[in-house]
Amino acid sequence: MxxxxxxxxxxxxxxxxxxxxxxxxxxxxxxxxxxxxxxxxxxxxxxxxxxxxxxxxxxxxxxxxxxxxxxxxxxxxxxxxxxxxxxxxxxxxxxxxxxxxxxxxxxxxxxxxxxxxxxxxxxxxxxxxxxxxxxxxxxxxxxxxxxxxxxxxxxxxxxxxxxxxxxxxxxxxVVKDDSELASMRRAAQISAEAQLRAMRCARPGMTEYQIEAELLYEFRRSGADAPAYPAIVAAGANACVLHHNPGAAVLKAGDLLLIDAGCEYQSYASDITRTFPVTGRYSGAQRTMYELVLAAQMAAIAAVKPGNRFSDPHDAAVRLLAQGMLDTGLLDRNKVGAVDDVVGNGDYRRFFMCRTTHWLGLDVHDAGDYGEATASVADRPSRLLRPGMTLTVEPGLYIRPAPDVPEQYWHIGIRIEDDVLVAGGACEVLSHGVPKTIAEIEAVMTR
Incomplete structure (x- = not known):
């Protein structure tokens, strides 16, 4: 004590x-x-x-x-x-x-x-x-x-x-001590196992609530206190609803399944999201969008280091996503301009409407200011990252049908989220135990 x-x-x-x-x-x-x-x-x-x-x-x-x-x-x-x-x-x-x-x-x-x-x-x-x-x-x-x-x-x-x-x-x-980090590592480990369990058991014909039950079982079986927040289990078009509650929707062949779920262990939260194909193989359009979100997440994780600002991971993810929106035709460059215009004008928010990061700890959206303490509150910079800070990194794409959106991308919702510790050198991904590359996920599901 x-x-x-x-x-x-x-x-x-x-x-x-x-x-x-x-x-x-x-x-x-x-x-x-x-x-x-x-x-x-x-x-x-x-x-x-x-x-x-x-x-x-x-x-x-x-x-x-x-x-x-x-x-x-x-x-x-x-x-x-x-x-x-x-x-x-x-x-x-x-x-x-x-x-x-x-x-x-x-x-x-x-x-x-x-x-x-x-x-x-x-x-x-x-x-x-x-x-x-x-x-x-x-x-x-x-x-x-x-x-x-x-x-x-x-x-x-x-x-x-x-x-x-x-x-x-x-x-x-906002800066965690060794006892807190030990609890957070265990919470992330349990949640990673729960995500793996969901990947291994998911199949067409199951419901969202049945997948949720598998997550809850793994949490409690492994000694977690409780879910850190209500799980999001979203099949198909439901993945475009950022905070979708698991319901009776049936998993269908060809669907993506988005799972945002984390447990609480010794009062500390984890928060992990993976998006995978119900039948174990990504389609061409799904693969294109997944690779884009993954690249954005990797760029954001690389920006989690001491001396960078809290906003840097978000900025890195947004720039890659914005370029991808132009390259895939989600945004018409003739209407919105180049990538700098898309970022500056906020046009990317049509498909990525949230922030990439938040603090993580005793609360899933943990305590701690996001800006530097300055006299000018309205214009203060994002705060500098320090070793011991823990945050999520969770870029995504949420593509609803629209006449100007290529139809092959309709109803695709993808989020990839990890729990990350700011360390002295390279950051530590606490939730590394759950796969996230296409090859890794397809290997788990087909095995």
Missing amino acids: HQFIQRRARLIEHMRSNGGGVAIVPTARELLRNGDVEYAFRHDSNFYYLTGFVEPDAVLVLVVDASRDGRAQSLLFCREKDVEHEIWHGFRHGPEGARDSFGFDAAFPVAELAQRVPSLLAGASAVYGCPGQDGEWDAQLASWLNAVRRQARSGVRAPAAIVDVRQLLGEMR
């Missing part, structure tokens, strides 16, 4: 250098699905990043008093031990167990939160929280602050500033 203690220490040091204060970071709420049945609980990512604690009804409070040599306390509020409740719902650490197991200075029953927090806020210069994330929490914090303000005539000072702690934690989370 040392990594969680170290992360809390980093946040405390930032608070100390900025005049101290109180940070309040709750975990997620348990939510009813229907009747008296809850949705499967998943802890808040920022709370987990700082604590490693996965039980519901828990709140982390960090108290940093800059007026007394920066003395700091790390406090947890959690559910009490309850033998009767544990018979029905499982083990609880309780405050004492949580304090000892997770390295807090002190821990209290969560029922005491409202009683204790106002006294912790009294005299603090700032409160660090998550404003706007949860209306009930916003109201609760406001009531605590008002309780402190009512003591003003007694010389008690309420915090003068509310700081969004998510900005600070996003900067911490």
Whole structure:
């Protein structure tokens, strides 16, 4: 648990250098699905990043008093031990167990939160929280602050500033430590095996939801916590819907099948996409478009290195895709001009309408700013890549029927996505375990 203690220490040091204060970071709420049945609980990512604690009804409070040599306390509020409740719902650490197991200075029953927090806020210069994330929490914090303000005539000072702690934690989370990378490598490995399983079992007559079942089976069989996000399993024309939900659509001979699926392992996400032919062989038109997307992805991956900007992989992919759109007739050069015009005017967005990359970590679209911290927010450059950053690389083509589009390309949807770690030299592709060249995929499927 040392990594969680170290992360809390980093946040405390930032608070100390900025005049101290109180940070309040709750975990997620348990939510009813229907009747008296809850949705499967998943802890808040920022709370987990700082604590490693996965039980519901828990709140982390960090108290940093800059007026007394920066003395700091790390406090947890959690559910009490309850033998009767544990018979029905499982083990609880309780405050004492949580304090000892997770390295807090002190821990209290969560029922005491409202009683204790106002006294912790009294005299603090700032409160660090998550404003706007949860209306009930916003109201609760406001009531605590008002309780402190009512003591003003007694010389008690309420915090003068509310700081969004998510900005600070996003900067911490954007560079992964060794323990995080170990979890992400395993998540990518499991997801790669699931993609391979889908390739090996896919055949005409199956449905999208049957392929989804194979993915979910491999995730859980291999020890994953859960899917990192709802899987996308899209056959034929459905692949042109970027976030298609698996349904009863039947896989047909001649179709491409696009699978965007990743598991979560020890709370860390993977995110992999492959597009392959249901019958094991790409047609001529499919092969042309697949090779174009693959070339764009390889160019983007080559741009993932320290000192390059976050936008460089996207720019590399877009330029290759734009040239390919002109070469194959998806775009009429007599109407849109040369490749520089296509890129500059954004004409490529007709067939590639999204970004190529996003951060990856505790969330599949992970925390962290994409731009440099500059005075001019409207015109700030994309941020520089550093070792330890993890991102996806996922160019694609989504070709819907239109009179000016060659008919052989209609309904072709292709995306190729890998999870990539910025390393000291060449980047590391965490999801290397699943094939993506045409020769590799056809060999797997025909074997």
